[in-house]
Amino acid sequence: MSADTVPVTGWGRTAPTAARLIRPRSYEEAVAAVRGCGARGGIPRGLGRAYGDAAQNAGGAVFDMTGLNRVHAIDAEGGTVLCDAGVSLHRLMEVLLPLGWFVPVTPGTRYVTVGGAIGADIHGRNHHVSGSFSRHVLSFELLTADGEIRTVRRGTPLFDATTGGMGLTGMILTATVQLQPVETSLMSVDTERARDLDDLMARLTVTDHQHRYSVAWVDLLARGAATGRAVLTRGDHAPLEALETPGLLAGATRARRDPLAFGTPRFPALPPFLPEGLLNRTTVGLFNELWYRKAPRARTGRLQRISAFFHPLDAVPHWNRLYGRGGLVQYQFVVGQGQEEALRRIVRRVSGQRCPSVLAVLKRFGDADPGWLSFPVPGWTLALDIPAGLPGLGALLDELDEEVAMAGGRVCLAKDGRLRPELLTAMYPRLDDFRALRAELDPRGVFTSDLSRRLTLQAL
Amino acid sequence: MKDAFGIPQSLLVLGGTSEIALATARRLVVRRTRTVWLAGRPSPALESAARQLRSLGAEVHTVAFDALDPESHETVLGKVFAEGDIDMVLLAFGILGDQAHDEREPVAAVRVAQTNYTGAVSAGLVSARALQAQGHGSLVVLSSVAGERARRADFIYGSSKAGLDVFAQGLGEALHGTGVHVMVVRPGFVRSRATAGLEEAPLATTPEAVATAIELGLRRRSETVWVPGALRVVMAAVRHLPRAVFRLLPL
Numbered sequence: 001m002s003a004d005t006v007p008v009t010g011w012g013r014t015a016p017t018a019a020r021l022i023r024p025r026s027y028e029e030a031v032a033a034v035r036g037c038g039a040r041g042g043i044p045r046g047l048g049r050a051y052g053d054a055a056q057n058a059g060g061a062v063f064d065m066t067g068l069n070r071v072h073a074i075d076a077e078g079g080t081v082l083c084d085a086g087v088s089l090h091r092l093m094e095v096l097l098p099l100g101w102f103v104p105v106t107p108g109t110r111y112v113t114v115g116g117a118i119g120a121d122i123h124g125r126n127h128h129v130s131g132s133f134s135r136h137v138l139s140f141e142l143l144t145a146d147g148e149i150r151t152v153r154r155g156t157p158l159f160d161a162t163t164g165g166m167g168l169t170g171m172i173l174t175a176t177v178q179l180q181p182v183e184t185s186l187m188s189v190d191t192e193r194a195r196d197l198d199d200l201m202a203r204l205t206v207t208d209h210q211h212r213y214s215v216a217w218v219d220l221l222a223r224g225a226a227t228g229r230a231v232l233t234r235g236d237h238a239p240l241e242a243l244e245t246p247g248l249l250a251g252a253t254r255a256r257r258d259p260l261a262f263g264t265p266r267f268p269a270l271p272p273f274l275p276e277g278l279l280n281r282t283t284v285g286l287f288n289e290l291w292y293r294k295a296p297r298a299r300t301g302r303l304q305r306i307s308a309f310f311h312p313l314d315a316v317p318h319w320n321r322l323y324g325r326g327g328l329v330q331y332q333f334v335v336g337q338g339q340e341e342a343l344r345r346i347v348r349r350v351s352g353q354r355c356p357s358v359l360a361v362l363k364r365f366g367d368a369d370p371g372w373l374s375f376p377v378p379g380w381t382l383a384l385d386i387p388a389g390l391p392g393l394g395a396l397l398d399e400l401d402e403e404v405a406m407a408g409g410r411v412c413l414a415k416d417g418r419l420r421p422e423l424l425t426a427m428y429p430r431l432d433d434f435r436a437l438r439a440e441l442d443p444r445g446v447f448t449s450d451l452s453r454r455l456t457l458q459a460l
Numbered sequence: 461m462k463d464a465f466g467i468p469q470s471l472l473v474l475g476g477t478s479e480i481a482l483a484t485a486r487r488l489v490v491r492r493t494r495t496v497w498l499a500g501r502p503s504p505a506l507e508s509a510a511r512q513l514r515s516l517g518a519e520v521h522t523v524a525f526d527a528l529d530p531e532s533h534e535t536v537l538g539k540v541f542a543e544g545d546i547d548m549v550l551l552a553f554g555i556l557g558d559q560a561h562d563e564r565e566p567v568a569a570v571r572v573a574q575t576n577y578t579g580a581v582s583a584g585l586v587s588a589r590a591l592q593a594q595g596h597g598s599l600v601v602l603s604s605v606a607g608e609r610a611r612r613a614d615f616i617y618g619s620s621k622a623g624l625d626v627f628a629q630g631l632g633e634a635l636h637g638t639g640v641h642v643m644v645v646r647p648g649f650v651r652s653r654a655t656a657g658l659e660e661a662p663l664a665t666t667p668e669a670v671a672t673a674i675e676l677g678l679r680r681r682s683e684t685v686w687v688p689g690a691l692r693v694v695m696a697a698v699r700h701l702p703r704a705v706f707r708l709l710p711l
Contacts, residue, residue, distance in 0.1 A: 007639050014464035017596035018639030040595070052464060058545075058639055059595030326680060329464050389679065394465045394491060417464030420492070450596070453545065454461035454469065 008062055011320050012051040013327030014388050014417055017058035017450055025067040027149070027173055034171060034446065035147045037061040041448035044167045046113030047088060050120060051330040052417030053450035054166050060448060063171060065115050071095055072174065079179040080138065085115025085172040090264075090314075093306070097262040101179040102237070102306075104136035108361075110264075110311050115172040120414035121164035121374040125213040125235075125310070128366035130180075132376050134163035135369050140175035145442035149173065161437045164374030166413055168438060168447045168457060184259040186238040187213070187309040190300045193292070197228025197347055200362065201340060201380075204232070208364055212236045213309075218360040219288040220350050220384065221281065228347050230362065231295040235309055242303065255303070264307045269317035276324030279387050284356035323387050329417060331397055332383035334365060334376060335409035342407035343380050346400055350384065353396055357384040372430040373457075375412040383415070394418065413451065421455045435459040461547060461596065466641075466678035467492040468547030468598065472540055474525060474583050475553025476500035479652045480602060482509055483667035484550060484674050489518045491675075497540050499525035500553070527553045527579030528571070533586045541590040548598045548678075549587045551580055551628075554621075556654050562616050569616045576620035581627055588631055591640040598641045600674060601628040605648045605686075608695050611711055632683055643677050645670065646695075647687040661711065663688055 007016040022042070024030040034042065040060030047066065048055060055062065065086035073082040076099050081092065089103050090110035096102065105117070105124045112122065117133045118140060130136070139153045142162060150170075152158050162169045190211070194200035200216055208214050211234035218230040243256045255261070313319050320328060335342045350357070361383045365376045386393060401423055404411060410427035411419055425431050438447075439459035452458055462468050469492055473481045476498030485496055496518050500506045510520040525536050540546065557572035584601065591597035606614055607621035625644060632642035647670045649661035670687045677685040686692040698706070 005638070007637055012464060015462045015466065015596075016639060017461075018592075018637070019595055053461065057595075058461070059593060327464070388464055394463070394467065394679075421469075450461050454463070 008045075008056045009327070010050050010052045010055065010417065011048060012329055012388065012417060013320055013323070013325075014329065015053055015450070017053070017056050019057045019060055019062040021062050021064055023064040023067045027068075027143075030063070030068065030143055030171060030173060031147050031149070033061065033063055034143055034145070037446060041446050043447060043449040044085070044115060044119070044171045046086065046116035047111045049109055049112050049116070051328070051415045053454065054120070054414055055116075056450040057448055058450055058453075065113060065171070068173065074099065074101075076101070079181055080176055081179060082174060082176045083114055084174055085113060085118075085140075087114050088112065089114070089117065093262055096179060097182070097185050097306075098260050100181060100183065100260060102182045104178060104180045105130055105133045106310050108311060109314050110307075111314060114175050114177065115167075118163055118172055118175060119165060119167045121369065121371045121376075122414070123365070123376045125215045125363060127376055128208050128214065128364050129212050131367060132163075132369045132371070132374060134159075134371050134374065136178045137163065138176040138178060141173045142170040143173055144170040145444065145446035157437060158441075160370045161372050161434055163369065164371030164413075165434065166373065166451060166457070167449065168452055169441060170447060182237040182260075183240045184238045184243060184255070185262050185306050186243070186255060186259070187235040187304045187306060188238040188242050189233060189235040189302045189304045189309060191296050191302070192232050192298045193295055194230045194232055196226055197230075197344060200228060200230040200232065201343075204362075204364055207234070210234075214363060216362045217291070218347070218362050218382070219292050220347065220355060220357045220360045221285045221288050222292075223351050227351050229292060231292060235304070238303055242301070262307075263305055265315045267316050270319060270321040272318075272321060274321050274324050276326050276387075276389055278322060278324065279356055279358060281354050281356045284358050287358060324389070326387060326389035328385050329388045329393065329397070330383060330385050330415040331400065332375075332381060332412040332415045333400070333404040333409055334379050334381040334412075335404060335407040336377060336379035339379065339407040339409065342403055342409070343382065346382070346403055349396070349400065349403075353392070355384070355386050355390060355393070355396075357386050359383070359385040372434045373413060373428055375410065375414070377410070379409065383412075413455075416451070419455065424455050431457075461545070462598070462678075463492055466598065466681060467675070468678075469493060470495040470497075470545060470547050472497040472499065472537075472546045472549045472587075474499050474549065474551045474587075475527070476522065476525075477503065477505045477509055478552035478554075478602070479654075479667040480647070480650060480670045481550050481552035482512070483671040485513055485518075486516060487671045487675055488548075489513060489516045494518055495544075496520045497523055497546070499523040499536070499540070501526055527575045527583065530579060530582035533582045537583065537586045537590065541594075545594050546590070546597060548600060549591065551584060551587070551599065551601045553579065554602065556614075557617050559614050559616055572616050573620045573623075576617070577623040577627070580624050584627065584631060588635060588640065588642075592635060592638045595639045597639075598643060598678060599628075599631070599635075600643045600645060600678075603628065603644050603646045605646050605691055605695055608646070609699055609706070613711070641681055643674075643682055643685060645674060645677070645685045645687065646691070648691050663691055663694065
């Protein structure tokens with residue numbers, strides 16, 4: 001076990017704080033780390049893809065979980081895997097795809113750990129069909145503040161507090177996850193353009209249920225009649241017979257020979273110091289225009305690799321450096337069904353402010369899962385990446401928070417680095433249950449993060 | 461905790477009646493700051509400053525703090541930090557002195573030096589240690605362009621600020637990589653109570669403008685902030701002027 005005091009940030013590279021980074025390599029070391037973490041507590045951290053301060057703990061300990069990364073058992077018949085919390089979804093895909101299984105839910109990056117996926121109760125493009133990650137978790141082992149290891153099963157309060165609980169109930173050591181069967185490692189993808197927000201919402205409403213995966217990239221720099229224009233992408237796991245259709249994929253012969261191959265392109269990493277302001281209204285405007293024009297008006301059945309469909313950004317290591325030293329803020333919120341007007345107002349507001357957002361993603365959530373602080377609720381969710389240095393951004397996002405809270409919606413804690421604490425109770429009605437459970441389970445506040453301090457996620 | 465834009469939730473002001481500090485506190489309270497500690501010599505001015513910030517919705521405490529009593533700093537500031545994390549310390553105390561008078565009265569001149577420099581050394585070190593222990597926080601130090609180059613008109617004040625400036629820069633180096641951010645703010649001539657009646661220098665600014673620059677500096681995690689920003693270039697030139705030329709300038 002090694003420990004160094006280092007500055008730590010989330011993926012957005014804002015608000016660094018220093019912590020002792022402790023990397024347990026066995027369960028015994030993990031127990032020792034939790035028991036000896038000191039007055040300012042500790043927080044588990046996976047691959048650091050949470051945008052804000054969820055996996056930071058100023059002046060205390062941060063438990064780097066990536067040393068616990070064994071896949072223990074795969075049930076290739078029943079489709080379950082038992083693995084350590086520090087195993088990444090990338091690793092799971094490498095291991096599982098050749099066996100004909102896929103992770104049940106993946107976010108926009110494969111580089112998240114299973115522990116992080118449970119702690120943030122991540123969602124993906126299949127939420128309207130498959131719900132969030134916790135729906136597929138059968139049980140997990142949790143190392144709690146008292147140094148004990150508990151087996152936590154579905155349907156218990158501790159399960160619901162931990163899924164989406166941002167690592168604050170304890171350290172997940174292992175998990176058993178139900179998998180998704182696939183015949184090939186390819187996706188059959190439909191693409192269409194939507195000329196404005198209303199067009200996009202209509203298309204999503206009418207046809208979402210026809211596809212397992214569905215997502216829309218929105219051009220938030222487009223104004224006037226084109227406000228909210230978008231490229232809508234839908235996909236399903238390609239069945240074997242789809243490979244027979246000629247000409248749909250370069251290298252189709254290879255794909256036919258090895259339909260479950262998992263290929264991941266990887267370009268050189270971005271250098272650590274890029275100037276600020278590369279992503280400005282001009283460059284992003286240009287990119288958005290090209291991206292929109294490049295997309296086919298309508299195309300169906302194109303075959304794409306899993307990595308290209310789900311995780312295009314993973315091909316560029318450290319893409320967050322593109323935002324320069326100032327970093328980026330991701331703002332993701334959800335508003336319920338029937339609150340379309342709030343969504344329209346927010347999109348108009350962001351477009352009117354000319355926020356240079358390259359990645360603005362709109363999708364529809366299906367049924368919610370029981371996690372107390374789990375983010376998804378049925379409705380519309382929009383996520384945007386914005387350079388943190390944009391003047392007036394803080395005030396703008398505060399206004400959007402008000403709008404979201406008024407519409408009964410919420411912002412995503414795994415992305416957050418700036419929410420006003422006062423709004424949290426309105427957004428997460430089960431917050432008091434969460435605080436009460438924590439007060440009982442962890443009275444000394446052993447599990448603490450910058451996020452929990454900032455938003456007072458512990459009992460008051 | 462600071463948010464993603466560097467705005468603190470809790471603020472400790474050393475020199476709680478400073479106009480620049482209060483303009484900054486007002487600005488931060490409107491954004492995120494909920495708890496403010498105003499440290500200064502007990503006075504009606506300190507209480508009225510506290511009332512004003514309370515009316516904006518902040519929880520405000522006042523603490524008796526004397527820059528001229530460095531022995532007490534450990535105890536006084538220790539109590540504040542014991543109450544909870546401080547996300548930002550604004551070191552804002554300082555006196556201008558009266559150059560002509562202080563040249564004749566060395567004891568008065570020493571008082572300027574002790575307040576602006578010696579007091580800041582002890583309060584700065586005490587704060588820095590506490591911030592380092594909590595692993596985060598910003599220490600914002602109000603320096604001055606007067607410390608950049610000695611002028612006939614204010615070299616006693618200027619020399620104290622020069623000392624403070626170098627001290628704060630060095631502290632920034634010492635704390636690099638500890639999660640603590642040290643920011644030196646160098647305003648030009650600030651129109652305020654303290655400078656009322658004095659002849660205005662070129663590029664004069666206001667406490668509100670300094671507050672705006674501080675908020676921007678927090679967001680950018682700047683190490684040095686000039687107010688107005690043009691002073692950075694002007695002073696770079698002024699610093700290198702030969703003395704014979706500098707004397708001829710109407711400064």
